[in-house]
Amino acid sequence: MAAPIWTPGPAQLESSHLARFTRWAGERHDRTFADYDALWSWSVRNLEDFWADIAEFFGVRFRERADRVLADPSMPADPSMPGARWFAGATLNYAEQVLAPGRGTGPAVLGVGEDVPTVELTWPELRRQVAALARTLRAAGVGPGDRVVGYTPDVVEAVVAFLAAASIGATWASCGQEYPASAAADRLGQLDPVVLVAADGYRHGGRTHDRRHAVAALRAALPTLTAVVGVARLGVGLPDSIPWEAATAGEHELTIDPVPFDHPLWVLFSSGTTGAPKGIVHGHGGIVLEHLKNHALHLDIGPDETFLWFTSPSWTMWNMQVSGLLLGATIVCHDGSPGHPAAGDLWRVAAEEGVTVLGTSPAYLRACETASVRPAAEHDLSALRVLGSTGSVLPPDAYRWVRDQVGADVMVASMSGGTDVCGAFAGGAVTVPVWPGEISVRGLGIALAAFDEEFRPVVGQVGELVVTAPTPSMPLFFWNDADGARYRAAYFEQIPGVWRHGDWITVTERGSVVVHGRSDSTLNRNGIRMGSAEIYQALASLPEVVDSLVLGVEQPAGGYWMPLFVVLAPGAELDDALTERIRVTIRERASPRHVPDDIRVAPGVPRTRTGKKLEVPVKRILQGAGEGLVDPGAVVEPELLAWYAAQARR
Structure with missing residues (x-):
């Protein structure tokens, strides 16, 4: 063992x-x-x-x-x-919980970026800016229940804008500027917002991205706007907008309106790769309770902590990072690339800002390993005690890499949850050991189980991830779903009264959780169900393979094709020797059933803008649906879809 x-x-x-x-x-x-x-x-x-x-x-x-x-x-x-x-x-009110007197011992919010000085917002200054911006929003006609939306990178101003909206009882939603204007409008346009907070652009990977034209296009797609508040991130500002400095000027009394426990706090959006993004609505009270529990009891965050999760305002982890403020922690907004100017730059930021809880993704950890980054040897990470990871399954080798290269004293807190609950169903716990490849515990208050095909809970074998009792941060409703039909269909259609999340998991005898991949992209060869995660974990041991995508494609005549697409490291070649190594590695580290029918070199793996592999959409493309099935605005490198469509035609 x-x-x-x-x-x-x-x-x-x-x-x-x-x-x-x-x-x-x-x-x-x-x-x-x-x-x-x-x-x-x-x-x-x-x-x-x-x-x-x-x-x-x-x-x-x-x-x-x-x-x-x-x-x-x-x-x-x-x-x-x-x-x-x-x-x-x-x-x-969520904002009152954050801005209560006596919160925090250090700065409230730090803003770091590429080629710009670090911004530091003290707790009194955060409170002052929230009060001033709330006054500006009220003057623009914003009241309880109205929507205020953001189109910004991960910057301090977005945090202030969210808290100002919440203090009024308005509902917040945001979209990162990596999304084109059309994709942002597909999301934010559903909400009929009153005010838009937007930046003139952002810096990423050494490049400056001027987004003024995108903001203009988004603005035109939101006819209900009464005002735009402009953030001059690039120093040029936005025409016909209220400059941020003016919107937050002066000393004003902070008035926070209490709202019912289930009053809408924010709207998060599903990926929207194959249809209109679903607006998932969460309430003030449920989020306050879930995030206090998760951040304090599972991550041990408190007033002396500095919390950075590399994220985007489009992703639920942005909302979870902001909630570090509920416990008086300092949060760090990161506007830039974690790999610029060097692959391990996120570790430099963590060292310089004294980050104690750092969140990232399996993809970033793999990129650091491939680039031979040695975080602890290259930076002073003595403050770091928890490394969080989510977005996809974290393979066992990544746990060991963190131990060896980041620090044996750093707890790995892999998490499984998501946008649906803006929280974690399973994660870390500082009183429980961490086992490679396993999420340490089921979340407190989360009645998580694995169900077999007869809808019975099982331990030690693969089953559907279900939640059998309600929890406060489950969605209040979906936007524009008056009768709740879409909400019920999303989670409760298959097993009435039980939340079915769509993942294959194993709950182990010691209470930890192993995630095997999405159940809607299950590999089902000869009636044997398998998770794609086992194949990805096996391939993580091969330095020649930097990314991969495996699919189970049902064919019209009853056939079944299981191809593996691999993205190779520079200089690597898929010759007979590497092909055999791939097959042997999968056979030995997963099982003979996991060995693919076909192995092909691909230029890349299509992903959502939150980093999830598009297994189901690409599977449908290979079945002949065509690349038009997927909204390119919701995809990183949408040109990859054409390559997979060409594979289908062959």
Whole structure:
């Protein structure tokens, strides 16, 4: 049996937020929790007690208290999904939780970028700018329930704009400027926004991207706008807009309007690669509770922490990074490339800013390994204690690389969750060992299980990722889905009353979780279901293969074709020797059934702008649907789709 790559020490076991909460909850309920698994089991069997405890332990600033923690309006004695109501009657505001007096001991927000000085926003200055911008928004006609949207890179101004909107009770949505104007309009245009906050451009990879024309096009596609607030990121500004400096000028009283617990806080969007992006609506109260729990109990973030997750305002991790402010932590906005001017530049930023919790992706970690980056040898990472990873499955070799090249004392916190809940179903926990290839724990208060084909929970074997009880950060609703039909179809159609997420997982005997890949892109050879992740993990050991895509393509006459497309490192060639090494590696590290029918060199792997491989859309292209199936605006390197369409024609 493999040994853990990280184990908690006395500080984590005694002094962490999780350790303190475990003792506190035990005393409160007159019980003892022997370990994390015991706490998790109690939390999912006693949802009302657990979430009430989260609110009490972290001092959630309710204006009005709830009549009841959890109830279904149609069946008050039997809360169900969808339809469960949390903290009915309670009022609060996310912005008030962030901007409470006495928050934080260091800066509130740091802004770093390429070839620009670091911006530092203190807590008093953050509060002042939020108050001033909220006044500007109100003057532009923004009120509770209205929408304020952003089209910016990951910058300090976006954080201020979101908090200002939230303080009014307006709903926020954002889209990174890597999206073209048409793709941004497909998302933000659904919301009929009142105010747009936009930047004149951004810097990435040593290049300057002037986005003034894109902002103009987006503005034209949003006829409900009454004002645009312009952020001069490139120093040129936007015509016919309120300059950021003017919009945030002066000293003004911060007025925060309390809203109901389930009042819409923000709208996140699905990838939208094969249809209109779904607007997923989350509420103030659910997000406050979920992010307090996740950030403090799972990542051990507190007021003395510095939190950086390399992300974009288009991705749910941006929203999760902002929520570091709920705990008084310093958050770092990163406008630039993590690999410029060198492959390991994100580690330089982490070292210079004293980052304690750093988030990235498996793709970036693999790129650093391929480029022979040695983060701990090249930078002072003594402050770093947690490395988060999400976006795709983190293979076992990556865990070992982090241990060897980043630090044996750094806890790897791989996460599985997503936009749907703006949180993690499974992740790390500072009191639990980390095992290579495994997500350490199921999230507290998350009734996660693996279901077999008979919809029975299984342990130690592959099943569908399901959640069998409600949790506060599940969507309130989908935008423009008045009867809830799209929402129910997305999660509850196959197993009524149970959330089906669409991933294959194994829940191990020790309570950890192994993710095998998307169940809607399952490889199903001769009736045997397999996850694509096992193949990707096997290939991670081959330096010649820098990326890959495996697909199971059902053919019209009942045939089944399982091709593997590989992207090769510079100088590598798919000759007979490498082809055989690939086959042997997959056979030995996964199974003989995982060995593909065909191996082809590809120029790249199409991905969403949040880094997910487009397995299902490319599969449909290979079945003859054509590249027009996929919205190119939602894809990195959309020209790759034409190459796969050509493969289908062959």
